[in-house]
Amino acid sequence: MPKVCLLKEGLKLAELTYSFPFRVSRRFHALAGDSELWKRQYYSRWVRPRARRLARVRRATPQLSRLEYSPKVSTWLDHSHLAREGSNTNWKKQYRLRHNWSKGVCRVTAVELPQSPQPPVLVQFCAGLVFVADSAHGLRVWHADNTNSCLASVPFMNVNAQGPIVPTSLKATYCSQQNVTRIAIGFESGCFSVYNMDIRALRLDLGLTYTSSTDQAITEMALSFPYILMVSQCNVLSLFDIQAANEKSDHNPVKLTEEAYLLATLKAESILAPMSLSVRVAASEIIASIVYSFYHIGCGWSIGVQELHFNKSGQQISSRLATTVDCQYGVIPLRPSSRVPDEQQSLLNSDLYGWSTEPSILHREPPTSISYSHPYLLTSHADNTLTVYLVVSTTRSLHVKGGQRLWGHTTSVAAVQVSDHGKAVSVSSCGDEIRIWELEPLISYFGTQSMLDEKSIQVSPENKQCRGYENFGVLSGVSRCEDNGDRSPSLERSYELDRIRGCVGFDDERVLLLRERNIGNQLLELYDFT
Numbered sequence: 145m146p147k148v149c150l151l152k153e154g155l156k157l158a159e160l161t162y163s164f165p166f167r168v169s170r171r172f173h174a175l176a177g178d179s180e181l182w183k184r185q186y187y188s189r190w191v192r193p194r195a196r197r198l199a200r201v202r203r204a205t206p207q208l209s210r211l212e213y214s215p216k217v218s219t220w221l222d223h224s225h226l227a228r229e230g231s232n233t234n235w236k237k238q239y240r241l242r243h244n245w246s247k248g249v250c251r252v253t254a255v256e257l258p259q260s261p262q263p264p265v266l267v268q269f270c271a272g273l274v275f276v277a278d279s280a281h282g283l284r285v286w287h288a289d290n291t292n293s294c295l296a297s298v299p300f301m302n303v304n305a306q307g308p309i310v311p312t313s314l315k316a317t318y319c320s321q322q323n324v325t326r327i328a329i330g331f332e333s334g335c336f337s338v339y340n341m342d343i344r345a346l347r348l349d350l351g352l353t354y355t356s357s358t359d360q361a362i363t364e365m366a367l368s369f370p371y372i373l374m375v376s377q378c379n380v381l382s383l384f385d386i387q388a389a390n391e392k393s394d395h396n397p398v399k400l401t402e403e404a405y406l407l408a409t410l411k412a413e414s415i416l417a418p419m420s421l422s423v424r425v426a427a428s429e430i431i432a433s434i435v436y437s438f439y440h441i442g443c444g445w446s447i448g449v450q451e452l453h454f455n456k457s458g459q460q461i462s463s464r465l466a467t468t469v470d471c472q473y474g475v476i477p478l479r480p481s482s483r484v485p486d487e488q489q490s491l492l493n494s495d496l497y498g499w500s501t502e503p504s505i506l507h508r509e510p511p512t513s514i515s516y517s518h519p520y521l522l523t524s525h526a527d528n529t530l531t532v533y534l535v536v537s538t539t540r541s542l543h544v545k546g547g548q549r550l551w552g553h554t555t556s557v558a559a560v561q562v563s564d565h566g567k568a569v570s571v572s573s574c575g576d577e578i579r580i581w582e583l584e585p586l587i588s589y590f591g592t593q594s595m596l597d598e599k600s601i602q603v604s605p606e607n608k609q610c611r612g613y614e615n616f617g618v619l620s621g622v623s624r625c626e627d628n629g630d631r632s633p634s635l636e637r638s639y640e641l642d643r644i645r646g647c648v649g650f651d652d653e654r655v656l657l658l659r660e661r662n663i664g665n666q667l668l669e670l671y672d673f674t
Contacts, residue, residue, distance in 0.1 A: 182235035187213050190242055191220050197585060222565060225320075237674070241653060244673040245601075248580060250655075252605040255291045257666040265666060269649030269656040270316035271325050273341065274668065277311040283329065283339055285348055288654055288670055296348035298339060300331075309333075313374070317367040326351075326369050330362025334376060338386060338402060351402040352386070366421035366432075372404070373423040373432050379412040383423070383432055383454065407458025420516040429461065430454040431537070435516040437523075443472040443503035445510045447523060449535055451542050464542035468521075468533055471547030474504030505531060505547055512557060512573075517564040520583055524557035530570055532583055548586060552579055552600040561649065569650050570600075575659050578603040578671070603655070603671060 192211055198221070217226050217233070226233050244250060257265055257276065268275040273295070274286045282299035300309040313330035325341040334356035341348050360376040367373075370386040389403045407430075415436050422433040432452040440446045447468040453461040511523040511531075521533040521544070530550040536543050558573040566584035571577070579600040648656040648668075655671040 179233075179235045182239050183215070183233075184213055186235055186239045186242070187220070189239070191223070194584070195221060241674055245580065248601040248603045250603060250605050250671045250673045252669055252671050254659075254667050254669045257668060264310075264312075266311050266314035266329075267648050267656075267658050267668065268314050268316045268327070269651070269654075271318040271343065272651065272653075273316075273325060274656065275314065275316050275327055275341075277314050277329055279308045279310045283327065283348070285341060288656070291668070291670075295346050296341065298348050298350060300329075300337070301350070301353070312361045313363060313365045315365040315367050317369060319369055326367060328365055328367055328372055330365055330374055332361040334358045334360050334362060336362055336365075336372075336374065336404075338372075338404070340401075349401070352389070352404055354384070354404040364419060364421050366423045368423045368425060371407075371423050371425070371430055373421050375412075375415065375419075375421060375434075379415050381410045381412060381432070381434065381452075382406060383408045383430070383458065385458070408452075408454055408460060410452070416510070418511060418514045420514045422516050422518060424518060428456060430456065433516065433518070435514055435521065437510050437514065438467075439510075440467075440469055440472075443469060443506055445507040446472060447511070447514065447521065447533070447544075449516075449521070449542065449544060451537060464537075466535070466542045466544050468505075468544050468547060471533060471544055472503045472505040474547065505549060507531075513559045515560050515562045515568070517562050520562045520564065520566055520568070522560050522562040522568055522583070524560040524570055526556045528553040528555060528557060530557060530560060530568075530581070532568075532581075532586060546586070550581065550600065552602075553577055563650075567650075569655055571657060575657060575669070578655065578657070605671065 192213075195211055214220070217223050220226075226238070257267075263278075265276065265278045267277075269288070272288050274288055274291065275283065276286070277283050279300070282297060284297040285295045286293070287295060300311070310332040311329050312332050313336075314327070316325055316327045318325050323343045325343065327339040327341060328336060329339070330336045335354060336356075337353045338351040339348060340351050358376065358378070358380070360378040360380065362374050362376055365372065365374045372384045372386065373381070374384075375381050383406075385405045385407050386402050387405060389401055412434075415434070416438065418437065420435040422435070424431050424433075430453070432454065434450045434452075436448050436450075437445055438448055449466045451464045453463070455461055507525060507527075509526050511525055513524045515522045516535070518537070519535045521535050523531045525531070528551070530553075532546065532548055532550060533544050534546045536545055553570065553572055555577060556573045557570050558575075560568060560570040562568040562581075562583065566582060568581040568583055570579050570581065579602050581600050648658050650656065653672065653674050655673075657669040657671075659667040659669055661667060
């Protein structure tokens with residue numbers, strides 16, 4: 145049989161073997177498990193369509209050579225993490241992972257968070273690790289695959305604190321070059337600390353503690369190391385630069401490895417919750433973004449985006465502001481026809497090319513949550529919908545384009561989170577409906593009169609009946625429970641009264657949710673797509 149035909153038959157067999165897991169003959173068993181076949185199938189199913197779609201966004205015709213299969217994964221867009229030296233990728237596993245995401249197929253497990261005598265309990269999910277912060281236990285770390293064993297823990301230390309040290313904000317980011325996860329924690333006293341989690345050594349160390357002159361709690365933070373952006377309860381925005389500590393400095397009894405330098409401080413008149421912070425580095429500039437909601441008389445609740453540009457020394461270069469008001473009216477300028485007289489054309493301009501009398505997107509209530517990961521801006525609402533925008537930031541201007549309602553939820557949407565690659569996860573207020581969104585295809589239709597019908601995938605755990613179990617596994621305690629028994633009516637009613645505190649995070653393999661039960665305790669739900 146020719147090689148080309150054998151390859152095509154092998155790809156079909158690999159697809160059928162996964163889609164319909166019946167027994168295959170020994171003759172084809174090795175062929176169906178061939179990693180190279182799964183690698184080609186992965187490229188054909190996921191990589192090539194995305195390359196074509198992005199070319200359409202750029203209004204360019206893709207070169208055939210760029211669409212042809214290449215065994216070098218480093219040439220694939222956004223797949224550098226699979227091209228590390230010395231790594232042996234299981235392509236059948238990678239294909240299954242992407243397939244499960246596209247179908248919403250996963251398994252769910254849940255663990256109970258021990259109640260803290262001094263709330264709140266803050267949770268973050270980053271690089272496969274679960275970070276939990278509370279006043280009683282400090283900062284603790286678990287691996288998402290094994291919540292029975294605490295990997296590391298560090299108590300909170302602040303010599304200036306008179307009472308309990310209460311954390312109010314928690315953020316984590318993974319630094320791939322150092323293979324270290326950075327964790328920033330803001331406190332009720334206005335101070336903040338930075339911790340470093342060594343992934344290889346599984347060691348958690350305190351990097352620095354910054355003592356603030358104010359006593360206003362830190363309510364929101366954003367990380368892009370070495371920069372930290374935060375806002376306090378009194379609406380003070382602060383930008384810090386984290387640098388290696390001076391070894392000659394011995395004024396602190398605890399040897400710290402880093403120091404925080406305040407680059408800029410700004411005072412906002414009013415910031416209404418919910419809000420979202422973002423900080424990123426572009427060339428020689430630091431771009432701090434604040435996304436907030438405000439009420440507009442014409443189109444109801446709208447979103448404002450303010451960008452603050454700083455140089456590396458902290459000097460503010462410029463400030464830009466954009467809103468979603470124009471998008472909410474949804475008027476797309478059309479090309480004037482040369483056949484229309486000037487008098488009639490002026491009337492058309494006032495009627496068709498100006499603002500319409502009624503907005504196409506009207507929100508009568510403030511958004512329930514806001515998520516911004518440049519360039520994607522996503523909001524959730526109590527009317528069972530989401531709204532997606534695209535933030536366009538250039539060297540000269542800032543504006544928001546698009547604006548499309550996303551339908552699919554059957555109840556109020558409590559939380560949403562979006563990544564910079566356009567994947568988003570939304571969850572209903574009771575947590576009984578979780579949806580996955582791929583926003584990147586929508587971008588090619590923004591600014592045109594024909595919008596792409598939004599499509600979402602509802603997460604359907606294979607073991608969803610376990611979500612009604614009574615005896616949960618406790619974090620770093622008893623083993624996780626995956627009870628398959630029937631739920632009693634009382635447990636069913638108890639479960640329905642739970643509420644979601646937010647989507648803690650997601651990565652390529654998992655989604656982590658924080659659920660607050662009606663009896664007062666909290667649950668971490670982990671949805672595994674592997």
